[in-house]
Amino acid sequence: MPSIDLNADAGESFGPWKMGSDEELFPLLSSVNLATGFHAGDPLTMRRSIALARKHGVAVGAHPGFPDLVGFGRRDLAVxxxxxxxDTLYQIGALAAFLKVEGALLHHVKPHGALYLQMLRNEATAEAVARAVRDYDPELPLVLLPNTPMEAAAARVGVRFVREAFPDRAYLSDGRLAPRSLDGALIRDPERAAERAVQMVLEGKVAALDGGEVEVRAETLCVHGDNPEAVAIARAVRRALETAGVDVRSYR
Amino acid sequence: MPSIDLNADAGESFGPWKMGSDEELFPLLSSVNLATGFHAGDPLTMRRSIALARKHGVAVGAHPGFPDLVGFGRRDLAVxxxxxxxDTLYQIGALAAFLKVEGALLHHVKPHGALYLQMLRNEATAEAVARAVRDYDPELPLVLLPNTPMEAAAARVGVRFVREAFPDRAYLSDGRLAPRSLDGALIRDPERAAERAVQMVLEGKVAALDGGEVEVRAETLCVHGDNPEAVAIARAVRRALETAGVDVRSYR
Amino acid sequence: MPSIDLNADAGESFGPWKMGSDEELFPLLSSVNLATGFHAGDPLTMRRSIALARKHGVAVGAHPGFPDLVGFGRRDLAVxxxxxxxDTLYQIGALAAFLKVEGALLHHVKPHGALYLQMLRNEATAEAVARAVRDYDPELPLVLLPNTPMEAAAARVGVRFVREAFPDRAYLSDGRLAPRSLDGALIRDPERAAERAVQMVLEGKVAALDGGEVEVRAETLCVHGDNPEAVAIARAVRRALETAGVDVRSYR
Amino acid sequence: MPSIDLNADAGESFGPWKMGSDEELFPLLSSVNLATGFHAGDPLTMRRSIALARKHGVAVGAHPGFPDLVGFGRRDLAVxxxxxxxDTLYQIGALAAFLKVEGALLHHVKPHGALYLQMLRNEATAEAVARAVRDYDPELPLVLLPNTPMEAAAARVGVRFVREAFPDRAYLSDGRLAPRSLDGALIRDPERAAERAVQMVLEGKVAALDGGEVEVRAETLCVHGDNPEAVAIARAVRRALETAGVDVRSYR
Structure with a gap:
């Protein structure tokens, strides 16, 4: 029986400010990437998000970002x-402590926002993050975008890694994500995202935005947690996968 | 052969700003309490301070504080x-990650500044911090001031704890530290601090500021790291202890 | 024709996080207290909130708080x-700059949360804040709770001040606000809050929680901006005041 | 009698951490650029730095930077x-408030570190900062590096601007500052820096690092405040200028 992990960014509230619909989202996922205090997520939020994840049997990964709260870690920073x-090690350790007191283990690490994007084009940053993950725990998977300098850096460093794909994003025929500026780059229709998710898992390919098909192989599918359609997309994707006989569960 | 631990707060630089004389101080100590990012100490500083501590064979503890950088964690905050x-768990985990990648273990936890002082009078705060330490690792010692609500709370929680004494602070005959506002509360003469350190270890008592003697029993002596005389006091204390046949080494 | 100002805390979003319903609330008010970056409100939020206030002809005051973002300025801090x-002067100046570029003037200052509460019991803090307001501009009003050490301090300092009352909070017969822990301290029914607002303005008194009536004289009424009923209460209060022939407009 | 302004970055302490030698430096300068809380400088530091500046008759400008305390505003941030x-307007207003209560006026604005550097290559950022300065006060000068996109943007926006030059930095024959990576880019010898300062003022040119001479015309000379030789350089520059009959005074 084929299986796939379904992940989303979560735990992105901060102090008195709420973000996302974690209560509705978590039951639909098999893993979450929890903010670790630098771009979002304070210690209490981290603790509560872990409790919620464990209630729903969802695996918990760290989602480290740039130290830029007001910019939500979405502005490139020349680190x-x-x-x-x-910075990565600090955030991993902080989240792991909350898991440790619950008798749980950190499941994976997935960098956030502008840090993730910097790792796609800057191998020194990508290697540094990969080394932090590997040094912390050689078995800990780093979630990354395949066929990128990020993957090359991870391979060089020898960190364990897990490839992700985006059913709600269009791809170009050369394998890259279509830039958000292109028409059709974002797939907002839950049913279409769901259909693409099934294709990715069962066929390993989807239609490319610029024509033809593109190979997309991944161990985890990401549904974005911070847009209004997030819950609807996650629900549709999960249902379609299960209907197609795909087991939604985490990879470790 | 009698033995004692000698500790100081350290790693209290932040970004471009330096504080303290860690390079000179570390060789004189057997343990350090490293700032963990909330009141001082950024991730890079933590990493470098651990390298320095390991070079000198000094045990590394976490020094969590209030999230108040501009106030250096010295202003009471109603948490x-x-x-x-x-907050304590977050900071413990963050520091522990830097030790983990070095193959080292977190040695102890000692709260900082206004958090430490709040634990002396607020049992709910004291219990909360003690629970965080115990939940993280039941063998991890919490360094505290004996004969205080802080110790009572720690005992109730069942955290392992280690008592500290201050050779450069005067005591009252009832066992309490003399308030800093009293004349003579701070002992700035290195030789006098050194003499008191030896007395504390060998006799378990020192002269009280208000007359008579006071029992002072501790497993670790703290020398303050952030005043100009810190290095001179640490050097005098260490030399006097060794001359008196006391082994300066950590407690675990 | 009697008149009264109607104020609420606002502009309390931060970075990507939204708080409150400023768009719905502003048309109902005559003045707003905008967060100034320490407990909430970043520079862009401040700029947008001022644009919104000016669109609705609402006077803009500064709402300085403690530098405690994660605690939303609601935790007492021993400054x-x-x-x-x-800290007060810094925040006043920052907000005033956004008004200056719009050709507008800062209308008043109202301290936030734990700073406001500290001023109710700590005259040194109250005087310090009052001096900052007066030194910045002797004509700038400080909004405060009357019959408190806060008012006494303001009077001593010689700052211009404006008294506020809370139609959605119960009062005790001695003139104090009923502590939130008492049953009935919070008035959640919009119509009842509205009725009390009218009484405060036209009669200068309301029923006390512990029996009898209590004098309440104020130049501005505060409706809380951060609870779900805020808009409903503001709407009911405004309508009731206008129906009773009270002119809702600001005091300067 | 020829005259020139001598400026340095200052007020860059933060909370308990000291930076620079403001007490020794201020008597040698005619203007200072004070950190405004985002990359360094807290409200108390700002207040004290203004008092020090006024004691020595030094004009006070704002030195806004990126919101990156741990990186000291020296890391590029994609704003x-x-x-x-x-962000610029917020910081200008905050500093101006401390001047206002002293009956003084803000003298100029000079962006800090990575913000200044971003303005040298990104016209949108340069224009945005220039507009903030102009909108705040059309008479307020923006200090900038001439012959750069920063100057072009300032000219387009119509902000008043003042050109600065660096006697302790080498120039290339095309007018640009020599990159720090080049041998000889930094001039550490106080006497040589002093000699270049005099040349810049009296002849409007200096020797270029790559041969020949380069025109350097400026209304203000910057001496770096955060290196160990800062005071020695400032002293030598000032003495040489006065000896050469140049009046060291500010431009407004």
Whole structure:
């Protein structure tokens, strides 16, 4: 029976401010990437998000970001590799402590926002983050976008990694994600995203935005947690996968 | 052969700003309490401070504080027990990650500044911090001031704890530290601090500021790291202890 | 024709996180207290909130708070008077700059949350904040709770001040606000809050929670902006005041 | 009698952490650029730095930077023009308030670190900062590096601007500052820096690092405040200028 992990960014509230629909979203997922205090997520939020994840049997990963709360970690920041390494390690350890007191283990690490994007084009940053994950625990998977400098850096560093794909994003025929500026880059229709998710898992390919098909192989599918359609998309994707006989469960 | 631990707060630089004389101080100590990012100490500083501590064979503990950088964690903040627990756990985990990648273990936890002082008078805060330490690792010692509500709370919670004494602070005959506002509360003469350190270890008592003697029993002596005389006091204390045949080494 | 100002805290979003219903609330008010970056409100939020206020002809005041974003300025912080003065001045100046570029003037200052509460019991803090307001502009009104140490301090300092009352909070017969822990301290029924608002303005008194009546004289009524009923209460209060022939407009 | 302004970045302490030698430096300068809380400088530090500046008759400008304390505003941050505008305005207003209560006026604005550097290559950022300065006060000068996109943007926006030059930095024959990576880019010898300062003022040109001479015309000379030789360089520059009959005084 084929299986796939379904992940989303979560735990992105901060202090008195709420973000996302974690209560509705978590039952639909098999893993979550929890904000770790630098771009969102304070210690209490982290604790509560872990409790929610465990209630629903969802695996918990760390979602480290740039130290830019007001910018939500979405603005590129020119960090040195040493800073990227240390900031990542700090955030991993902080989240892991909340899991440890629950007798649980950190499941994976997935960088957030502008840090993730910087890792797609800057190998020094990508290597630094990958080394932090590997040094912390050689068995800990780093979630990444395949066929990118990020994957090359991870392979060089020797970190365990897991490839992700985006059923609600269009791909170009060369394998890259279609830039958000292109018409049709974002797939807002839950049923269409669901159909693409099934194709990705069962066929390993989807239609490309610029014509033809593109190979997309992944161990985890990401549904975006911070848009209004997030819950509807997650629900449709999960239902379609299960209907197609795909087991939605995490990879470890 | 009698033995004692010698500790100081350290790693209290932040970003471009330096504080303290860690390079000179570490060789004189057997353990350090490293700032963990909330009141001082950023991820890079934590990493470098651990490298320095390991170079000198010094045990590394976490020094969590209030999230108040501009106030250096020295201003009382009305946290809830839930916040005290979560903030402490977050900071412990963050520091522990830097030790883990070095193959080292977190040695102890000693709260900082206004958090430490709040634990001396607020049992709910003291219990919350003690629970965070115990939940993280039942063998992890919490360094505290004996004969205080802080110790009572720690005992109730069942955390392992280690008592500290201050050779450069005067005591009252009832066992309490003399308030800093009293004349003579701070002992700035390195030789006098050193003499008191030896007395504390060998006799378990020192002269009280208000007359008579006071029992002072501790497993660790703290020398303050952030005043100009810190290095001179640490050097005098260490030399006097060794001359008196006391082994300066950590307690675990 | 009697008149009254109607104020609410606003502009309390931060970065990507939204708070409150400013779009619905502003048309119902005559003045707003905008967060100034320390407990909520970032520069862009401040700019947008001022644009919204000006669109609706609402006077804009500064709402300085403690530098405690994660605690939303609601946790008491042991600041020195020098810190309270400097933090207040900093925040006033920052907001005033956004008004200056619009050709508008800062209308008033109303401290936020735990800072406001600290001013009710700590005269040194109250005087420091009052001095900051007066030094910045001797004509700038400080909004405060009458019959408190806060008012006494303001009078001593010689700052211009404006008294506020709370139609959605119960009062005790001695003039104090009923503590939130008492049953009935919060008035959630919009119509009842509205009725009390009219009484406060036309009669200068309302029923006390512990029996009898209590004098309540104020130049501005505050409706809380951060609870779900805020808009309903503001709407009911405004309508009732206008129906009773009270002119809702600001005091300067 | 020829005259020139001598400026340095200052007020860059933060909370308990000291930076620079403001007490020794201020008597040697005619203007200072004070950190405004985002990359360094807290409200109390701002207040004290203004007092020090006024004691020595030094003009006070704002030195806004990116909101990146741990990185000291030296890491490039991908801000939008709206954010650059709002962040600049916020910081200008905050500093201006401390001057206002002293009956003094804000003298100029000089962006800090990575913000200044971003303005050298990104015209949208440069325009946004220039608009913030102009909108705040059309008479307020923006200090900038001439012959750069920063100057072009300032000219387009119509902000008043003042050109600065660096006697302790080498120039290339095309007018640009020599990149720090080149040998000889930094001039550490106080006497040589002093000699270049005099040349810049009296002849409007200096020797270029790559041969020949380069025109350097400026209304203000910057001496770096955060290196160990800062005071020695400032002293030598000032003495040489006065010896050469140049009046060291500010431009407004």
């Amino acid at each position: 040195t590799p040493e800073q990227a390494y240390a | 809830t027990p839930e916040q005290a627990y979560a | 020195t008077p020098e810190q309270a003065y400097a | 939008t023009p709206e954010q650059a505008y709002a």
